[in-house]
Amino acid sequence: MNPDAQKVTGAHVTETPMQAERATTIFEKSHPGRRAAALPALDVPDRDVSELLPAGAARARGPRMPEIAEPEIVRHYNRLSRRNFDLDSGFYPLGSCTMKHNPKLHERAAALPGFSRLHPLQPAERAQGALELMWNLERSLSEICGLPHVCLQPSAGSHGELSGLLLTKAYHEDRGEHRTKVLAPDTSHGTNPASVTMAGYETVKVATNERGGVDIDDLRAKADDSVACLMLTNPNTLGLFDENIEEIASIMHGVGATLYYDGANLNAVMGVSRPGDMGFDIVHVNLHKSFTQPHGGGGPGSGPIAVSDRIAPYLPVPRIAQKDGRFELNTDEPKSIGRMRGFQGNFGVFVRSYAYICSLGAEGLKAASETAVLNANYMLAKGREGRVGKYLPVEFDRTCKHEYVLSAAPAKKELNVKALDIAKRLLDFGYHPPTIYFPLLVDEAMMIEPTETETVETLDGFIEALDKILEEAERDPEFVQNAPYTTPVRRLDEAAAARNPVVTQDLDALA
Amino acid sequence: MLDAIGVGSVDDLFNDVPDGVRLQGPLKLPAGKTEDEVYTHLAELAGKNVHADSEISFLGAGMYDHYQPAIVDSILSRSEFLTPYTPYQPEVSQGGLQVMFEYQTAIAELTGMDVSNASVYEGPSAMAAAAYLAKLETGRSRFVVSAAVNPQYRATLKTNAYGYGSSVIEVPAAEGLTDPATLAAAIDDDTAAVFLQNPNFFGAVEDLAALVEAAHAKGALVVCVADPLTLGILAPPGDFGVDICVGEGQTLGNRLDFGGPSFGFFAATQKLIRRMPGRIAGETTDADGRRGWVLTLQTREQHIRREKATSNICTSQALNALAGMIYLSWLGRAGIVEIGELMIKRTAYARETLAAVEGVELLFDAPVVREFAIKLDAPVQTVLDQLALDGINGGYPLGTDYPEHEHGLLVAITERRSRAQIDLLAERLGAAVAAARETVGAEA
Numbered sequence: 001m002n003p004d005a006q007k008v009t010g011a012h013v014t015e016t017p018m019q020a021e022r023a024t025t026i027f028e029k030s031h032p033g034r035r036a037a038a039l040p041a042l043d044v045p046d047r048d049v050s051e052l053l054p055a056g057a058a059r060a061r062g063p064r065m066p067e068i069a070e071p072e073i074v075r076h077y078n079r080l081s082r083r084n085f086d087l088d089s090g091f092y093p094l095g096s097c098t099m100k101h102n103p104k105l106h107e108r109a110a111a112l113p114g115f116s117r118l119h120p121l122q123p124a125e126r127a128q129g130a131l132e133l134m135w136n137l138e139r140s141l142s143e144i145c146g147l148p149h150v151c152l153q154p155s156a157g158s159h160g161e162l163s164g165l166l167l168t169k170a171y172h173e174d175r176g177e178h179r180t181k182v183l184a185p186d187t188s189h190g191t192n193p194a195s196v197t198m199a200g201y202e203t204v205k206v207a208t209n210e211r212g213g214v215d216i217d218d219l220r221a222k223a224d225d226s227v228a229c230l231m232l233t234n235p236n237t238l239g240l241f242d243e244n245i246e247e248i249a250s251i252m253h254g255v256g257a258t259l260y261y262d263g264a265n266l267n268a269v270m271g272v273s274r275p276g277d278m279g280f281d282i283v284h285v286n287l288h289k290s291f292t293q294p295h296g297g298g299g300p301g302s303g304p305i306a307v308s309d310r311i312a313p314y315l316p317v318p319r320i321a322q323k324d325g326r327f328e329l330n331t332d333e334p335k336s337i338g339r340m341r342g343f344q345g346n347f348g349v350f351v352r353s354y355a356y357i358c359s360l361g362a363e364g365l366k367a368a369s370e371t372a373v374l375n376a377n378y379m380l381a382k383g384r385e386g387r388v389g390k391y392l393p394v395e396f397d398r399t400c401k402h403e404y405v406l407s408a409a410p411a412k413k414e415l416n417v418k419a420l421d422i423a424k425r426l427l428d429f430g431y432h433p434p435t436i437y438f439p440l441l442v443d444e445a446m447m448i449e450p451t452e453t454e455t456v457e458t459l460d461g462f463i464e465a466l467d468k469i470l471e472e473a474e475r476d477p478e479f480v481q482n483a484p485y486t487t488p489v490r491r492l493d494e495a496a497a498a499r500n501p502v503v504t505q506d507l508d509a510l511a
Numbered sequence: 512m513l514d515a516i517g518v519g520s521v522d523d524l525f526n527d528v529p530d531g532v533r534l535q536g537p538l539k540l541p542a543g544k545t546e547d548e549v550y551t552h553l554a555e556l557a558g559k560n561v562h563a564d565s566e567i568s569f570l571g572a573g574m575y576d577h578y579q580p581a582i583v584d585s586i587l588s589r590s591e592f593l594t595p596y597t598p599y600q601p602e603v604s605q606g607g608l609q610v611m612f613e614y615q616t617a618i619a620e621l622t623g624m625d626v627s628n629a630s631v632y633e634g635p636s637a638m639a640a641a642a643y644l645a646k647l648e649t650g651r652s653r654f655v656v657s658a659a660v661n662p663q664y665r666a667t668l669k670t671n672a673y674g675y676g677s678s679v680i681e682v683p684a685a686e687g688l689t690d691p692a693t694l695a696a697a698i699d700d701d702t703a704a705v706f707l708q709n710p711n712f713f714g715a716v717e718d719l720a721a722l723v724e725a726a727h728a729k730g731a732l733v734v735c736v737a738d739p740l741t742l743g744i745l746a747p748p749g750d751f752g753v754d755i756c757v758g759e760g761q762t763l764g765n766r767l768d769f770g771g772p773s774f775g776f777f778a779a780t781q782k783l784i785r786r787m788p789g790r791i792a793g794e795t796t797d798a799d800g801r802r803g804w805v806l807t808l809q810t811r812e813q814h815i816r817r818e819k820a821t822s823n824i825c826t827s828q829a830l831n832a833l834a835g836m837i838y839l840s841w842l843g844r845a846g847i848v849e850i851g852e853l854m855i856k857r858t859a860y861a862r863e864t865l866a867a868v869e870g871v872e873l874l875f876d877a878p879v880v881r882e883f884a885i886k887l888d889a890p891v892q893t894v895l896d897q898l899a900l901d902g903i904n905g906g907y908p909l910g911t912d913y914p915e916h917e918h919g920l921l922v923a924i925t926e927r928r929s930r931a932q933i934d935l936l937a938e939r940l941g942a943a944v945a946a947a948r949e950t951v952g953a954e955a
Contacts, residue, residue: 143540240527374513
């Protein structure tokens with residue numbers, strides 16, 4: 001627990017040293033004539049640049065990049081780094097994001113010059129190690145997903161979704177079918193309907209039943225031959241495994257639609273249940289979630305897709321093939337939807353995730369999922385008691401998978417503190433808050449995903465912190481409403497930022 | 512823990528998974544390995560690749576062998592940058608958010624555009640994202656793209672346009688440049704956007720003023736792909752009235768990484784800000800009046816707007832954009848100009864030196880900055896294979912994407928390619944072409 005949180009009492013709040021530091025941008029630290037880089041000396045005949053360029057093509061005034069020496073660059077960014085909360089510093093139970101430990105080996109491996117200094121257009125015969133790694137990762141993900149074909153190209157989960165929907169479109173069009181709708185539960189990630197629109201389909205919402213799963217009657221009513229696909233997460237965003245998955249798959253396949261698996265929650269079922277065996281045709285895997293690519297403050301990620309035989313002809317190119325023990329990249333796939341991006345995908349992410357799969361192996365991956373589910377259920381059980389159970393009840397109370405969703409609606413009604421207030425107060429206790437206000441189905445939602453990384457002591461500490469915050473709210477709701485107090489800045493005015501967007505620094509004003 | 516939950520075993524927690532979809536038996540994957548074993552295995556795989564430190568590389572065509580200063584890896588390895596999620600809680604994410612703001616400032620300044628987002632995936636998909644914005648903004652459905660735009664960018668655009676039913680028309684670039692009259696003829700009242708690249712895929716500097724005028728005359732937006740490391744010396748796309756400027760950020764302090772992760776940059780005019788894809792950091796104040804930053808204009812985004820979002824992007828490339836910002840700070844105001852000047856002067860030297868080689872001529876005459884196309888009087892692959900034996904990567908064979916340029920080779924120059932290396936390339940290229948011609952002659 002953050003000791004500073006203990007010092008905060010009542011209305012009197014003293015400014016912390018970090019708060020007292022005023023934020024200064026690197027452009028504001030710029031000073032004419034200072035520099036870091038030294039470039040090679042000119043070793044060819046000197047020329048007038050304007051003579052080498054067409055008239056009007058030369059830049060009149062050089063771009064105003066910062067003028068700053070290396071020590072000051074280092075201090076500037078080190079200072080900024082201290083104003084971030086990160087997974088290596090504390091518990092990060094951000095639901096749907098799978099904030100599991102990022103093993104340090106992976107950074108060392110990814111930095112090997114044979115990987116990090118490898119040009120993406122290096123001919124296949126001189127990139128055999130990289131292609132072998134990609135092939136092995138494809139085969140591993142194929143086994144984990146229970147689907148025969150894998151393409152590593154998509155850059156993130158939502159990019160995998162868009163790829164999967166385009167594959168569905170190509171598949172149906174190849175059969176002479178023109179379908180217009182995609183079904184998605186009302187609990188789905190926002191990326192699902194956004195991807196649906198970009199793929200040229202219309203989203204149709206499917207209701208959730210009283211067990212937190214897909215409402216089968218509603219699904220039947222909406223499933224017809226105008227439906228191209230059902231997008232589903234299983235376990236879903238409530239952290240619940242849909243027990244009717246076989247029936248759901250049969251309904252969708254019965255009308256000729258494909259079944260798409262949003263792999264954001266795969267961390268619950270690795271080695272336990274495979275999307276392919278559940279009847280899914282297309283799966284995306286978030287390597288930055290289940291397979292531990294460090295999240296980097298918002299990327300990079302990677303969203304490989306695994307597909308069934310009937311979808312395989314349409315996969316993006318290039319495809320990796322193995323022939324006589326050698327690996328090659330094929331672009332000659334007449335039915336392919338084409339490219340989703342440049343080159344072969346986020347290879348550096350592949351190195352880390354492949355290292356993870358090698359380290360854990362079959363048993364380790366299953367143990368990771370089992371422990372993630374154990375941790376979530378333990379927190380769920382501990383939170384059924386006391387103030388947490390009273391003010392933050394679980395919305396669908398059954399065995400959860402890797403995450404679960406509380407509702408702060410009673411806290412809001414009885415204590416006048418919202419999910420947002422509780423989240424902000426958790427920051428003072430040194431925790432990253434859960435995902436809040438998602439899924440939309442749950443009023444004042446707080447979505448908690450502990451992952452397999454955490455110890456029982458950490459889980460207990462978090463539940464105790466929630467209890468303490470609710471106790472504070474019972475005494476003094478305003479105190480919780482005004483949190484946080486100890487963070488580098490306090491609650492920020494997001495409405496003002498959106499009303500009058502200042503998204504770049506005015507460099508003219510600095511001159 | 513099981514007692515607290517009230518179950519007898521971990522297996523009981525999976526009772527809701529029907530037998531029919533339970534995996535019977537273990538995954539068919541190898542057993543786990545120790546850290547040492549995994550590292551050894553990966554080092555063996557890495558050792559099978561010929562990388563940019565193990566040859567003299569003139570290969571570009573979208574990613575380039577620039578020096579990545581040590582300061583980049585050093586800062587990126589800090590857990591505080593490496594391991595947080597997207598900054599959903601701004602009070603504990605000021606570091607990352609301020610980096611985004613600085614990055615947005617640098618990209619806007621570099622490209623001469625009003626605003627920038629905080630990064631997208633990479634170059635080609637950035638151009639596809641610009642197409643989607645243009646479709647939303649104009650309500651039109653056709654795209655016109657120059658054949659001098661990188662083939663992978665065009666391919667990515669086509670895949671994305673297929674989804675929402677837009678057509679993509681290609682305009683030829685016969686002399687290695689986009690012809691304004693030909694471009695104008697291809698644009699109609701239903702054209703949402705025109706796509707250009709400067710310098711283009713052949714390395715040549717386009718007549719942006721004339722091309723932009725042709726597009727705007729018909730009400731189409733102009734999307735320009737730029738190479739950020741040429742913008743120290745090239746007038747920025749914004750100066751020519753381009754509406755959206757996108758591109759690949761690898762050259763700004765990111766690794767080659769066999770193609771990724773790097774980042775894509777996405778900058779636009781102020782008018783388009785509410786339709787931009789991706790995260791945008793905006794300045795504001797906290798409850799006590801302190802300066803701070805938040806993710807702003809989130810009503811564009813998928814987590815708020817769902818099917819009406821302007822893009823589906825969620826995770827982008829924040830860490831790679833940070834690398835870009837550190838690199839630009841390291842290079843600085845003088846360095847960004849110097850690196851451009853060094854590249855254009857060395858490229859001019861390389862172009863003249865290679866053109867003087869027997870069996871080698873320039874494919875096009877147009878002015879270039881850091882990359883140029885030559886034509887070999889011999890089978891390109893045979894020549895490249897011979898150069899590889901000499902420890903030289905000669906460049907990118909143009910015939911892969913342009914059958915009409917079967918004898919074309921694209922040669923890239925960076926600040927890491929010295930005069931001595933260029934001279935060596937010229938010498939060995941001459942020998943390789945001569946040898947290949949002899950072989951062809953003997954076979955004939």
